[in-house]
Amino acid sequence: MSNVSDIPEFDHKSFLKNLTRQPGVYQMYDHAGKVLYVGKAKNLKNRVSSYFHRGGLHPKTQALVQRIHSIEITVAASEAEALLLEQNLIKAQRPPFNILLRDDKSYPYIFLSDGEDYPRLALHRGPKKMKGRYFGPFPSAGAVRESLQFLQKTFRVRQCEDSVFRNRSRPCLQYQIGRCTGPCVKLIDPEAYAADVRHTVMFLEGKNESLHEELVEEMNKAAENLEFEKAAAHRDQITALRQVQAQHSAESGSGNVDVIACALESGEVCLHVLFVRQGRVLGSKSYFPKDPLGDNESGILGEFLAQFYLSDRAMDIPAEVVISHPVEEADALVEAVRQARGKSINLCDSVRTHRAKWLAMAIEAARQNLRTRLGSQQTLLKKYEALQVVLQLDEMPERMECFDISHSSGERPVASCVVFDRNGPVKSDYRRFNIEDIQAGDDYAAMEQALTRRYSRLQKEGKSLPSLLIVDGGKGQLGKARQVMQELGIQSIVLLGVAKGTTRKPGFETLILEDGREQVLASDDPALHLIQQIRDEAHRFAVTGHKQARDKLRRRSRLEDIAGVGPTRRRQLLNHFGGLQEVMRASVDDIAKVPGISKKLAQEVYSVLHSE
Incomplete structure (x- = not known):
């Protein structure tokens, strides 16, 4: 495998030398051929050149430029057409450095x-x-x-x-x-x-x-x-x-207006949309784009507006859109909306009377929601920092996975795997494992099977491994985890066991470290709170999966286990006797009287229903 240092730098000088000044779209790719960013420009040469200035670039823009291996250009007839093409490419390719609106549901x-x-x-x-x-x-x-x-x-x-x-x-x-x-x-x-x-x-x-x-x-x-x-x-x-x-004291005036405010702080963004119809504020919605490339409110707002009004989401576009900051190339956006949606909109960032009140409401909501989000993220960050200190890690864990086993006296065991990153739960990566072919109640074998299936698959698919693996259990469970990691040749994952402690009460958990040492943290330790949160989520996810599997099994008719008795014969048996309990009370001769049931099959039905 080649090192990053072996990859040649993008020769931007040669590329820019012959670049056209016409409007169009540029697509930036990394060395693996994956798209990084899609942008549009009124003047392609001027816009693309701005990424390669020696100074003044935002850190996120610098990170993008360092990964560029090639750039592809598509010339458009106008700036508005370039904007439409840009949005189509973003929707199809979902580049990591573009603002992506993940709420694609139509509005009610x-x-x-x-x-x-x-x-x-x-x-x-x-x-x-x-x-x-x-x-x-x-x-x-x-x-x-x-x-x-x-x-x-x-x-x-x-x-x-x-x-x-x-x-x-x-x-x-x-x-x-x-x-x-x-x-x-x-x-x-x-x-x-x-x-x-x-x-x-x-x-x-x-x-x-x-x-x-x-x-x-x-x-x-x-x-x-x-x-x-x-x-x-x-x-x-x-x-x-x-x-x-x-x-709704804010109601005044008339008309249909969208009011959109942008708040930017500590690299995080909140865009708050206020929906006003017939002069009534119907409600609002906040968006938190992940890792926006823009370094100011105007740039971020421009990207957001393009996606918000040029997407396929079924919504009415009002005649007026009030925005908190002026955006560049507003005329191109207005023309693109007219071409794509057949609507004429008026973008306005300087308003008075009731529109000024609506804008003030949206700006304050964006700021407050952003502060709330930053506060929760900072609290989570403190927990991660505390966990790093407790486990004596070189750096904070990027990704953590926790496993738990749930069953009822050994019936239908289910293992859960929950995933956390530095932003909290990653529910799209949660997984459940139906445990099979083990002795009832053998939690060690269940844990071994779940871990083997999980990490052998991650290795086979070339997906990222967690930096920390937490198992709900003591030394025995942790030993199984260590054994699986050794058999799979995985050495990069830090292992941690969480035992309930002698009192089995929250706050008294015992941590089993990878080297076998035991540690009990103070009940108010942020690291313990994070571990408890992950462990409890794994337990909840396992119990939910187990109950679903158990209930499905209990709803299953015992007649389904009999060879030769398909849906038609099951229905005939149940209709003839009036239910499963009456079938179980019937003798072999009684069962043989049902149309389609031979004496031999009646004996088989009787034997299965009366077996242990």
């Missing part, structure tokens, strides 16, 4: 059906193929459910499935508790129901003042006609509407 909407006497309200996500109106997008399904809950209590428009609605013979519980008017059994006429639908639409469109005035007028009219129950219902709607307006 509130859907109001159309073309029927009693329309339905519902949460909707995905293509808008159904006939009706869509209100949103909302930042999360939780925000939709909160709005639907308010609408159900206030205007009582049905939210049940159409299949349920069409087959009701009496009103459901929602009618009993006053959250539905019983349209399924015609307890409300279509005209009165249409009024409730109209009020719902007015609320969703942000016409709260007009809605309030209409409800007051209807309340007074009902009172004059001595319809006091109807007047009281309108009074309750007015009260609920005012309470919502008080909770």
Whole structure:
């Protein structure tokens, strides 16, 4: 294998000498041919040259440049086309130095059906193929459910499935508790129901003042006609509407606006998006791009906007986008959105009145969320540093794996493997192992089998090994781990056993070090807290897997273990006797009377069902 020092440096001077000044896209690759970064430029020569200046580069940019082995160029007809091509390449290749939005789910909407006497309200996500109106997008399904809950209590428009609605013979519980008017059994006429639908639409469109005035007028009219129950219902709607307006004091103005703020601190970034529709703040969402290449808010915000509005995610693009920092090449982004999405947007970073209030909210949320994230990361970092000191490691562990075994008196043993890196749990790398062909209750054999399967596979696939392996158990479990590592020829992994201690209470665990020494840490030691967190997560993951495997086994019919008895014969046996218990009580002659069951097969069924 060649050393990194043997790899020739990228000859940027020769490359830049003949590079075009046209707009286009550049792709940077490492020596293995893997893409590192995809960028677009109004002037390719000027942009690519900026990476090779002698000074002033951000450390992350320097790290990128050091890994460049080759650069490929694609010329575009315009800057906007270059931006569209860049986003397509990022989506297809997912380069490590680009901002990657991992939330690819479409945004949820509130859907109001159309073309029927009693329309339905519902949460909707995905293509808008159904006939009706869509209100949103909302930042999360939780925000939709909160709005639907308010609408159900206030205007009582049905939210049940159409299949349920069409087959009701009496009103459901929602009618009993006053959250539905019983349209399924015609307890409300279509005209009165249409009024409730109209009020719902007015609320969703942000016409709260007009809605309030209409409800007051209807309340007074009902009172004059001595319809006091109807007047009281309108009074309750007015009260609920005012309470919502008080909770959303930021509501003012009108129109559809996305407000996006960027906060940058200690190399970490938070981008907070505020969704405003019809003048109402529907909610917000924070994004934390991993390792952004940009070294200022404007550059990071520009990358984010391109992905946010040029992706395939199903969402409405508002006419106005308010941003916390000006972005370069804003005109190219606006044109690219017009070409790709058929929408015209206005990017604005200088606003007044209610838009300024929305922007201030987004900026403060971005800062607070970023500080919270940094605080949690710093706490985790302190735990890792403490663990390094306790285990006398040369450096903090980059990746840790912990194994645990779970079973019920030896039944269906399952081993779990959980993975932590310096950012906490890496749940996508968690694994479970169904343990087979061992003596019931032999935890040592179970641990040996799980470790062998895990690390032989990692070696075979050439994947990274952990720097620290933790096993839940004492010297015996740790000995098995050491034996497996020796058989596989792995010497780079530090081993650690965690025994529960004599009291078997949290805080009194005994650490079994690789050389056999035992150590008990103080209950407030950050290293112990980290070990407990990893061990508890491994235990939780193992127990969950074991219960699933055990329950699946217990749900399995004993008839499935009989050769010659397939699904059809099992069904005939159960139907003939009325259930498995009755089959077990039957004699051989009784079983032989079932159609399709011979005397020989009846004897086999009887023997299996009555075996130990």
